Amino acid sequence: MKRYERHADTIAQLIHSGALRPGDRVPSVRESSRTRGISPSTVFEAYYLLEAQGLIHARPRSGYYVSARLPAVPGQVPPAEPLPSQPAAGSIGVAISDLVFEVLGSARERGLVPLGSAFPGLELFPLERLARCLSGGMRRLDPWNIVQSLPPGDERLRQQIALHYGLHGTAVDVGELIITNGAMEALNLCLEAVTRPGDIVVVESPTFYAALQALERLNLQAVEVATHPREGIDLAALAEALARHPVKACWLMPSFQNPLGSLMPEEKKRALVALLARHQVPLIEDDVYGELHFAPERPPPAKAFDTEGLVMHCSSFSKCLAPGYRVGWVAAGRFATAVQRLKLMTTLAAAVPSQQALSEYLAQGGYDRHLRQLRRSLARQQERALAVIARHFPAGTRVSRPEGGYFLWVELPPSVNALALHRQALAQGISLAPGQIFSADQRFAHCVRINYGHPAQERFEEALATVGRLAGALAPG
Amino acid sequence: MKRYERHADTIAQLIHSGALRPGDRVPSVRESSRTRGISPSTVFEAYYLLEAQGLIHARPRSGYYVSARLPAVPGQVPPAEPLPSQPAAGSIGVAISDLVFEVLGSARERGLVPLGSAFPGLELFPLERLARCLSGGMRRLDPWNIVQSLPPGDERLRQQIALHYGLHGTAVDVGELIITNGAMEALNLCLEAVTRPGDIVVVESPTFYAALQALERLNLQAVEVATHPREGIDLAALAEALARHPVKACWLMPSFQNPLGSLMPEEKKRALVALLARHQVPLIEDDVYGELHFAPERPPPAKAFDTEGLVMHCSSFSKCLAPGYRVGWVAAGRFATAVQRLKLMTTLAAAVPSQQALSEYLAQGGYDRHLRQLRRSLARQQERALAVIARHFPAGTRVSRPEGGYFLWVELPPSVNALALHRQALAQGISLAPGQIFSADQRFAHCVRINYGHPAQERFEEALATVGRLAGALAPG
Known part of the structure; x- marks a missing residue:
């Protein structure tokens, strides 16, 4: 073994043992050279090797970082990624809400292992500190602020939100910011603002069930567009849909799409915004997972490339x-x-x-530190979930490897019915989000969305293994 | 002067001086008889006289109470009450929102005397204690409650709300209660739940502008029904509207209607519910002012008479x-x-x-005590506002005398344009709610709604007098 290979091996072991975690900075070339007594060029060679193995990646003018998506543990065959979706052409009326409510309603029991939940584990959040911010914020409150908090919402909070975007490279005007009752209200208001009953709206395939419910509520038609599990919506297919239909809006999640976890590359986001600007179609951008990236840099939202005010960028503190x-x-x-x-x-x-509580929290500082912890935690849990799936799910299973968020999209063998699996899992005290609720035509009948954001590790891994075994029993031979 | 007249005079003076206030209990017959050394029958005679003068009223098995609506101060001619409204027959599309936003937007300056505001003065509310309940409630919070707070909402809070209704004589089932983002959301969701675009909805005339905006947003047609300034919607006119139109819902405020302040008598509410049940038309009942009664007893909501689950009773803690x-x-x-x-x-x-804060506050007790103070305060301010109007408004002015809430409906001489008055008042640092925003056809062009719920007394009375003088200048000779 050559000297650079030995050094590469040391770093690889640190990564596999968890001492260096996804997103962590690898010791700099100068530092390694000094502490190991090897030449800088040897360190460089080691890092090139690790980069080729997919374990680390370079960040311009910043150094090397541990990659979010680790290659498989030797000896274990990792499941393949899902294929890009192939939705039906044409527009479709939406009538999915009853099924969504049935599924979500059954998943609200306290005792369940919440693999079907839409939220990460509450132990990941600074609830104590927020409670202190609540009382502090309200005691210092000038009662006039109760009046001033009418839309667009608290001025100081809106400034802090705009500042946070600005520090991460996206210009957001305080004047265009409106505080809402969570992102859900923001998204629904945006859709209502730009459509009338009967209008056509583009969504991803699969898409977040709440988008489908919003379309159903407003009597809108959906056009579902092919979406890649890693790179998001297919722009050629979108261009075709825009040419064929009088589309009034697109409701998309360019970063860490729910349920796929796909992240549109920066250039693709830019092209998306340009394409929609050519058609003068507003983009309703759901960015609630944008902060939960495992790579070092926050991915810019589509909003960052908007020069015409056509992007309605929605987000929240809820996730x-x-x-x-x-x-x-x-x-x-x-x-x-x-x-x-x-x-x-x-x-x-x-x-x-x-x-007031959020404004107080942001003023005190520490938000970025909290986010770093949260991201590290989620990235670790994804690794473990992928390992459990590789071990316990039936042959032919495909699974996404998102670079952020807390969902895995699992494509089971075609004969497995996800609703049946969901009911069997419930009987074992486990909730799931079956694929049927993520499309107007319920086409993802052999898929499930798995939430890995609940850190009760052993209980979580055991439940996930149980789901794998149940799926195996539902799959023939 | 006879002995009973002398005693009546003493009590009358206590009332006029403010020592006994609207809603206060008058000393009992036994108490007065003992302390004054007069016979119980003399006290009874005195109280009959005071009752005939409208100063006090009897409450079965409870004694005598100071009346909310005092007769005029001698020497001052009180303005007449407004006449019942006479809306146009037929249904009408609604396009009032722009005007409403223009008017409300201009009234949001901090320095204004808020006669046009929809809220009472913030100094009337226990904001400090609520802030303490916030931190207490959140620190004791089982994180699971964050999940459990999904609709229908926090279980303990819903129980407390149902209990409060129960103690005041109205049976409300915890199972039908849904916590919302204020009454505004509740009302809008109810309307959306029972209508489709193009449907016809009955509202009062005049009606709360937000009801008109909700109809406009959902593309509904309004049928405005004649409403009496003291007794609320005209049931004969309503029956006619139900016979003539395929009405899908009624959105009404049976207690302390905004803007009229009218209170439907109990029997009339019962008849309203029965009438709507015969037509199987849902009633969306806006009861946000129901707690702000000046008489000793809380008026029952229409919901109290509902046996078919057709009444959707909406309220909130906001007012x-x-x-x-x-x-x-x-x-x-x-x-x-x-x-x-x-x-x-x-x-x-x-x-x-x-x-959590509200649930904590209700659990600690003291809500009823707060409400009694608030009601007394509002009743006193109404007296003063009526006196200022009698003194400073032009001849021909009519004004409501509501038995609760914090709005007066002022009908000015027909030549006064309320929008012009609103603009002139704004220039003097005073906001007003002009009558035009309370009807789809803007027919109340010579009316204004006055908020008397802001206790900065001198500033308030001066502003109201200014409005009266401005109105006088706009009225011819």
Whole structure:
């Protein structure tokens, strides 16, 4: 073994043992050279090797970092990734809500292992500190702020949100920001602002069930567009849909799509925004998982490339900081006034205590530190979930390897019915999100979405193995 | 002067001086007889006289109480009450939202005397104690409650709300209660649950502008029904409307209607519910002012007479306890599942901290004491506002005398344009709610709604006098 191979092996072991974790910075070339007594060029050679193995990657002017998606443990064959989706052509009326409610309703029992949940584990959030911010924020509150918190919402909070975007490279105007009752309200208001009953809206395939429910509620038609499990919506297919249909809006998740976990590369996001601008079609961007990236840099939202105010960028603190506080927002571009008015008409205002608590928390600092911990935690759990799936799921299973968020999209052998699997899992005290709820035509009948964001490790791994065994029993031979 | 007249005079002076206030209990017959050394029958005669003068009234098995609506101060001619409204027959499309937003937007400056505001003064609310309940509630929170707070909402809070109704004589089932983001969301969800675009909905004339905006947003047609300034909607006119139109819902405020302040008598509410049951038309009951009664007893909501689950009773803590917390609810009867699903689809859940704070506050006790103070305060301010109007408004002015809430409906001489008055008042630092925003056809062009719920007394009376002088200048000779 050559000297650079030995050094590469040392680093690889640190990574496999978990001492160096996805997103961690690898010791710099100068540092390694000094502490190991080897030449800088030897260190470089070792790092090139590790990079070729997919274990680390370079970040310009910053050094080397442990990759989010680790290659398989030797001796274990990793499941393949799902294939890009192939939705039916044409538009379709949506009538999925009853099924969604049936599935979600059954998953709300306290005792269940929540593999079907939409939220990560509550132990990952600074709930104690937020509670202190609540009382601090409200005691210092000028009562006038109760009036001032009418839409667009608390001024200081909106400034802090705009600042956070700015520090991460996306320009968001305070004037276009409206605080909402979570991202769910933001997304629904945006859709209502730009459509009328009967209009056609583009969604991904598969797509977040709440998008389908929103379309159903507003009597809209869905056009589902092919989506790649790693790179997001297929732009050629989208261009075709835009040419064929009078599309009034696109509701997409360019970063860590729910349920696929796909992340559109930066250039693809730029091309998406340009394509929609050519057609003057508004983009409703759901970015609630944008902060949960495993790579060192926050992926820019599509909003970052918007020069025409056509992107309505929606997000919230519910998935990354303060579940239950119901503080979301939209940077609504040219639709800001319309959305603000709809908010006033339908729910009047967001809760003042929640807005004050978040504003206080952000002013105190520490948000970025919390996010780093949360991301590391989720990245680790994904590794373990993938390992359990490789070991316990039936042959022919495909699974996504998202670079962020807390969902895996698992494609089971075609004969497995996910609703049947969901019912069997429930009987074993485990919830699942069956693939049927992620498409208007229920085509993902052999897929499930797995939430790996609950850190009760042993219980989680055992439940996931149980699901694998149940799926195996449902798959023939 | 006879002995009983002398005693009546003493009590009358106590009332006029403010020592005994609207809603206060007058000393009992036995007490007066003992302390004054007069016979019980003399005291009874005195109280009969005071009752005939309208100063006090008897409450069965409880004694005598100071009346809410005092007769005029001698020497001052009180303005007449407004006449019942006479809306146009037929249904009408609604396009009022732009005007409403223009008016409301201009009234949001901090420096204004808020006669046009929809909220009472914040100094009337226990904001400090609520802030303590926030931190207490959240620190004791089992994190599972963050999940459990999904619709229908926090279980303990829903029980406390049902209990409060029960103690005041109205049976509300915990199972039909859904916590919402204020009453505004509850009302909008109810309307959405029972209508489709193009449907016809009955509202009062005049009606709360937010009801008109909700109809406009959902593309519904309004049928405005004649409404009496003291007794609420005209049931004969309503019966006619139900016979003539395929009405899909009624959105009404049976207690302390906004803007009229009218209170439907109990028997009339019972008849309303029976009439709607015969037509199987759901009633969306907006009861946000129901707790703000000046008479000793809380008026029962229409919901109290509902045996078929057709009444969707909406209310909130925003006007009577916790402005800005955005905790409202609906007891939705047979529509509970539909409303709960709409809530989940559009805003997911109500904020957990707000729900916890209210639940904590209610558990600690003292809500009824707070309400009594608030009611006394509002009743006193109404007296003063009526006196200022009698003194400073032009001849021909008519004004309502509501038995609760914090709005006066002022009908000015027909030549006064309320929008012009609103603009002139704004220039003087005073906001107003012009009559035009309370009807789809803007027919109340010579009316204004005055908020008397802001206790900064001198500033308030001066502003109101200014409005009277401005109106006088706009009225010819």
